[in-house]
Amino acid sequence: MSNTKVIIAGGGIAGPVLAIFLKLKGYEPVVYERADSPTGLGLSLCLQPNGLKVLALIPGLVESIVGKEIEKMKFVSVLEEDAGVLAQSDALSQVSARFGFRLRGTRRPVFHRTLLAAAERHGVRVVFGHQLVALEQDDESVRVTFANGHTDSASFVVGCDGLHSNTRVCLFGKEEATFTGLTQASGLASGSECALIVNFSDRRDLPYGAHMIYYPINDKQISWAITLQEPEAKETWRDMDEDRQREFKKGQFSQWGFGAGELVKTADTLVKYGLYDRPELQTWHKGRVVLLGDAAHPTSPVPPRAGRQSGVRGHLPLCAAAHAAQPDRRGAVHGDALRGVRGARAAAHPAHVVAREEGREQGEGRVVHGVERRKVCNDAVRAAWKDEGNMVQGYAMLFEQPFTGKSEI
Template sequence: MVVGAGIAGTALAAAMAGSRHEVVVLEQAPDPSPVGAGVVLTPNAVRPLRRLGLGPALERVAVAVAARDVLRYDDDLLLGSTPQDGVHAQRHGAPNLALLRADLHAALLAAAGPGAVRGGHYVTDLLESSDGVSVRCADGRSVHGDVAIGADGANSLIRSLVNTDRYRPARRVLYRGLAPAERAPALLREPRVRVWSGSDRYIAAYPVAAGRRVAFTATVPAGARDPGSWTARGRVADLLSAFQGWSATARELFSAAEWVGMWGVHDHGPVPVWSRGRVALLGDAAHPTLPFFAQPANQAVEDAVALAAHLRGATSLEAGAALERYALRRRERTERLRKVNEEILAAVRAGGDHSPEAWTRMAAEAENAHGDWIYGHDPEDEGPGGADGARR
């Protein structure tokens, strides 16, 4: 059983499709649909998704990213560019793909197979026994399985059941939005990720939906207002206020938005317990990830592929040990990524040197230092028969 039908949960169902095990994904929403606008898949996720047969589906709806450009926050002056195609794609065996989360989700659902996701199941508790796990739903129903996987996001209920987990107020606010390409600035219709960064806020924009739309992400410090009470137009007005004096291109994109969503970014430290008996965590439930290197969704795909590698050959009696091995190996990688992200975040905040040029230099140095082990990794290698497993 998988609790949560987001990217992580549906990726696990897709990775387990065709195995001898039945996978059931329990989702509280009656009609599961992804939250958010765009996502950039990097080679460490694109390669395993292609192996699962998703390559043609993704390429029909994605935009292959040619480069990531850093622009000065106020006038769009190009400060630096990191190629993402050509040598970069050859080096890592796949391109970077920008696409709608809805399109990625649809491809994963199709790969998981009909009936894999059951909507309208609001899980409230779980009970583990020697021969399996039962999850209880708000309407009184129970579902029983050999293992339960918590893929229920950064505010995971399953994580709180296996950890002493305290709520932490959001320190930053994340906006995601979409605009029709014909209404977006021409600069942003090109197959490139454009980034603007200031001392405490950040914007990224890129084309999605085979070039028909432009997605954007913007982060600002958390304020006092309740995000759930804001209308879409109110969010656009707030974005324009928060980025007063910034790029006219970015502000024009905000004004053209047909949809804007808003979330709090919570500051979770390392999760102490990833697996307990027949229960394990996946994706943001295990390791909320900062957006550097575009890794939150990509690490969720890695988790799913690695976990599937451990579970495919396991029997019910071996399931607990398989979850423990998965947790041990994934924790090593995600903890390394977390430390790198925290170092970057600390560098951004430190010393008052928040100039666009300094940020660009730091981003280039981080890409050179860490790009190979992030983008070149294969999560299949973490499984029992993979290179990492054999080495251990």
Template sequence: MSKSIIIIGAGIAGPVLAMLLKHKGFDAVVYERQPELRQAGIALNVSPQTFKVLNILGLAEKLIALGSQLEEGLTYSQLLGEIIGRNEGPARLRESLGWPLLVVSRSKYCEFLHSSARERGVEMHFSKRCVDVKQEGERVKATFEDGSEAEGDLLVGADGLHSTVRNVLFGKEPATYMGLVQVGGIGPIPEFFQPWKPTLYQSFGDGAHWLSTPINNTEMAWTATMPQPAEEREDWRRMSIEETKAMVKAVPVADWDYGVKDAVASATFVTKFGLYERPIADVWHKGRVVLAGDAAHPTSPHLGQGANQAMEDCYHLVRVLLKATPFTDASLEAAFTEYESIRHPVVIKSVGTAKKQGEARVLIGKEVCEKRDKAMKEAGGFDPERIKLQLELVQGPFQGTSEI
């Protein structure tokens, strides 16, 4: 079977989808706007859904070796000056599901996916910014900024948050600034954390929230979320050394206790980005063009599910495309409708809970924050709604044996 499938975007979803398609006998070609893989972003949470999908390609264990497997969760209140929750949830999850909760540098993860795709003979083209998509009969044509074109039987827009493919299909939807920014950094693990097992550590304070984890044996990644009335770019660009030095002094958590100030001070680079909300459409396809990953369901990062939900999309898309061969307009319509009907309810829950998490994490005022922290302490330091949903999400995208 050789059906040519164009994939726009070589972030997380693009290369994985291409590898899965190739694995099942399809011919997939990836087009990425960047001239090369750029060092950007901080870290990604990788949960069992991703490992189940990568295991189909024999890549799960290799990814695990690149990151840090979490063992514990710990929550600290800056206002109460005490640990308000601690558990071994991540270790228990690994025992029950057989796959860990992993945190890995996003750049390392991308490098790994790109080199794995290349080893498997996936064709990837860089400096190819898609500017238009048109369907002509049973063929789809992508046009790139440099004037070149690519043609295939269908096209997948895996081009992220600012998806051009989504805009071409459905028009540009305005994004709403959520009034929050995140500053994230990576640096050597400070002495304070050296005795710790790999821990998902969060710290609550007045007007900001802190989250950190090791990303390997020597480095730690963190993000501080805080309100900012003025809009901030929605970008993951790493700042220069000078910008980083200035930022680590200015960030409102720079003097926080219990390891936070040490981690901020040891950052070797930081990034700062605004958080925006976009409506999630009910339909993610038109004709022979379909969306996957952030292009279909952009999310705020508070649940750590963006990359994992993208992986579930890849699995289900390949599964429905296998059923849809030989491709006809009708078989693809049925396939994409099934894909959306399975994925839509899951991402609606995931994106909605991520948004609520962000709002609850960043409260302003001593009294209201102390009240929140006391309530969290009673609940064990972690939001029960979040834990319940995470336990549900990690069951995806299939239980038992893969259908592809």
């Protein structure tokens, strides 16, 4: 009996996870990744409780993840006219107890290698150096062509190939990614803080605001990101050159309080990139091909809202559907998995739209400029956290969404 074959375009985070679920249920997945080898791109992920709960369906995977549990949240302001701790809470720990997992910071390249190793242990074939460039599908299968001339066919194709997804182009045509007006400068520094901290400020040198978020990724390192409103910076995920790094480390952010400035000054890794968006799609699939993660819906990285529609780098309903579905006894093509995805995504779509708009609003609210506007936002944070019981309930509802998984720097 031949198993139902599924081609997964993209070997980042979602691709290997989905492939393992499919393999466990009797499918024959193969992952094609455009890069020639696993990369060190990206700095960190903040894995959320319900994302970890889904990953726990893969035996031994969660136990192998190297990271640091996050015990609390703290909001601070370094605005000179309104400096201090706005709110702090262990609400996340209270909520996490309901799921059996806490938020966990992890180094993205390390987590990526962990997923690839898990896929290999489960017999998943991951092929590097293959970038999808064309699709042809009929009632029975999908034929995929890669940039190097190689071709392959399968019963289904899942596009996990990111913001610049060729799978999406093949399905819905070429479109330009839209710059959101926000950039992020991110870094890694030594530290042992166990909180997820959001640091609000106002930039005196430019007519833009800024905010910083940082959290632990292991016992010795803190990952941080400063979001700015400023002219476009291309999404390269590359290190700043040495001159720009020195300038940044000595700049205004190095003077921030509550330990933030020290993280900037002592960073041993610095990257900068623009944040981009795509037009909203009314459907994430066509025929036997479906999109996953940033290929379908890139989102502003405003933790924890970003994770609300992204489950370990993609929608977890797809993984859940794969976990539940089985090929038929003859090994013939059958669409239970894809129908499950359609149903789950149809249910999730309104929430995804709402969460996406919330993420945009929060992103804009965190980078407002002007002392009075910043004070208003600070007061809103104080008011929101005044009733911690409501915040605990709110986060519980957030994490109960089945398609939540991570926030990323």
